[in-house]
Amino acid sequence: MTTAAFQAPKGTRDFYPPEMAVRRHIEDAWRRISIRHGFLEVDGPTFESLDLYKVKSGDEIVSQLFSFTDRGERDLALRPEFTPTLARMIAQRAAGLPRPVKWFSIPRCYRAEQPQKGRLREFIQWNVDVVGEAGPRADGEVLNLCADALFELGLTTTDFRIGWNHRELITQALLATFVSAGRLPDAFYILDRLQKLDDRGRRELYAARNCAPTEMTHYEMIHSAIAEGGRPDDSPSLQRLMAAWPQEVTAAITAFQSRLDSMGLAELCRFDISIVRGLAYYTGFVFEAADARGDNRALAGGGRYDRLIETFGGPALPAVGFGMGDVVLEILLRDHGRLKDNLLPRADIFVISTLDTPDKADRLISDLRRSQWNQDHTLIVHPGYHVQTSYRATKNIGKLLQEAAASGAAAAIILAPDEMSRGNVKVKNLFDRTETEVSITDVRQTVRSIIQMSARA
RNA sequence: GUGGAUUUAGCUCAGUUGGUUAGAGCACGGGGUUGUGAUCCUCGGGGUCGCGGGUUCGAGUCCCGUAAUCCACCCCA
Known part of the structure; x- marks a missing residue:
């Protein structure tokens, strides 16, 4: 036996039969559950024109892509995510598709980043989207599907949590209470980091963003509200906050939570003001699934992006969706003992x-x-x-x-x-x-x- | 892109102050015990010690570089 002269490129994986069996186990659950919820499978090319990715995320994204030029001088890139392809596919056929469009895909994706825990350069990401349906019903539907896939893989409400928020509603609430319009970007930046920092870290953050005392008081109250569980009925901090919010905002939040409750997700889901999903393109509802123990990075994330199809040259169509990567999911399944030792096919x-x-x-x-x-x-x-x-x-x-x-x-x-x-x-x-x-x-x-x-x- | 740790058989690991032909367990393969999954016996394949340079009479061992892996940072669609 000789030593292999080559190894798999940085951040990629070989799938020998045992690893392939785990991958199949995960992909099969995704596919099975998607179909059960009435979604149809699609796929597209693994590479697209580089411009497709610049449209949504700007030029700075190029450094995170594997890109190349073909012999016809076309600039291309391996797909870092599926959403641009989806948007392109919808835009091309928007007129002829029955609405709402409910599609899912299980593409391999590529990012030229530094590999680390839960993050590789080649990964598989389950994508689910509902296009052409505005409103909380579709929002709840995709969140429910996300949760259902995790249940299908053997996880329970003690293993993971889903936090949700609404960028529009929370913007109204912030403006009505303690944030000026000009301070909104700072506010979202701070919210995003609120639960990731300790007391000292938060104080430094407030100082760095020049927060006034009333702002700091409010952020600390928000921090407590999230820590208390994010349910108005048993979080005093959240009650105090919401008391000052516009009535239509609190009504919408309560209504959505009760929608989740009636889907059997009461234990799992919490209203979490700190979930803002950095991306500018989210227009309303956003959510994130994560390890209940607080380990690991986000398991899945998504939300509503009503302007996306337009951005890619299609008609104005509301859309909501999410993505879930295989890498963090597998780590979480292992950490919680939800993967059998041997998933290889067994003979009859x-x-x-x-x-x-x-x-x-x-x-x-x-x-x-x-x-x-x-x-x-x-x-x-x-x-x-x-x-x-x-x-x-x-x-x-x-x-x-x-x-x-x-x-x-x-x-x-x-x-x-x-x-x-x-x-x-x-x-x-x-x-x-x-x-x-x-x-x-x-x-x-x-x-x-x-x-x-x-x-x- | 930055920093730390790591790299010896398929896997987990030994390997002395630098000294002959680099070892073990597990796994894998052949054979044996008169046809029943254990245990056992026996034999075997498999390593230019991550890669490249240097020091030395001599390097798995010391020095430099480099790649990959893991962890953290930056970033995160």
């Missing part, structure tokens, strides 16, 4: 033969793997089995059974001269270790019942 049946010729085993294996159709050949009445066998020359049944057990099979079928002389084979249940001798024509039936039993266990 392992076939062992100590016969001198291979024909009978080959025939049996082939039959078992093939699906059975009904008479019209319109419907599979019984799908084929996942069948494995040994490549070893040995006729040592003990060793072969060991291999059978390692394959994860529920049943082993043993073809040996003794039984075969009677037209029979042995079928061994690999879970309870019992075995029966059956006619070779009855094998399929015997195996089926063993597999059904073990699937229940």
Whole structure:
């Protein structure tokens, strides 16, 4: 064996079978849940024209992209996210799409950044968007889907939290209480960092942003409100804050929280004024999912961006969506013990033969793997089995059974001269270790019942 | 882009003040015990010690550079 001369590029991963199985596990859950909520899958090119990314984020983004020039002098970049592609696709066909458009995608994305915990240069990001539907119903719908995917992967309300906010509403509330219009950008900057800093850090932040005493008092009250759980009913700080807010603002906040409550998300979701999602393009509702223990970076984030489709040359269409990356998600699943040690596919049946010729085993294996159709050949009445066998020359049944057990099979079928002389084979249940001798024509039936039993266990 | 730590077999790790042909466990593969998953016995493959330079009679070991990994910072769509 020689030392590999090459290694995977910085910030990328190789997916050997165990890692690939974890990735499949995650992607399958995303896909399954998206479809269950009525979303359709789309994809686009892995690279787009560089200008597409400048439209939304300006020139400074280029340094964070993997970009290149093709032989026709076109400036291109590997996609750092899917949203521009989505917006482009919607803009191109906006006239003909039934509304609302509910799409999801599971693209590989690329960012030329310094790798660190939860952040690589190549990653997979589940994207979900509802386009053409304004209002809190769609907002709640995407948040619910985000939560549902995490539940589907085995996480519980003790593992993660979702915080939500509304940029428009909170702007009104700030303007009505202690922030002047000119100070809004500073206010959002401060809100974004409020929960990430300790007492001293916050004081330094207030000083750096030239906060007046009333501002500091308000920010500290907001900090307490979030720490107290973000529910008006049991947060005195939040009650005091909201008492001074315009009535329509508090009404909208209460209404949205009760919408979440009725979707069964009461424990999970909290109104969190500090979630502002840095990006300028969010126009209203924003939310973020994170580890309940406060470890790790954000699991998922999104919100409403009603001007986005216009920005990419389409009609004015309201939109709301979110993204969830595979890297942080996998770390969180592991941290909370929600990933099984072994997610590799397990065999249904392992076939062992100590016969001198291979024909009978080959025939049996082939039959078992093939699906059975009904008479019209319109419907599979019984799908084929996942069948494995040994490549070893040995006729040592003990060793072969060991291999059978390692394959994860529920049943082993043993073809040996003794039984075969009677037209029979042995079928061994690999879970309870019992075995029966059956006619070779009855094998399929015997195996089926063993597999059904073990699937229940 | 900046700083710290790390890098020896597929994995986890030993490797003495610099000294012969670099080791162990696990994993993997062959064989054995008269046809049942354990245990056991036996044999085997696999490393230019991350890469490149330097010091030295001699470098896995000391020095310099570089790459990657992990952690933190900047940034974060």
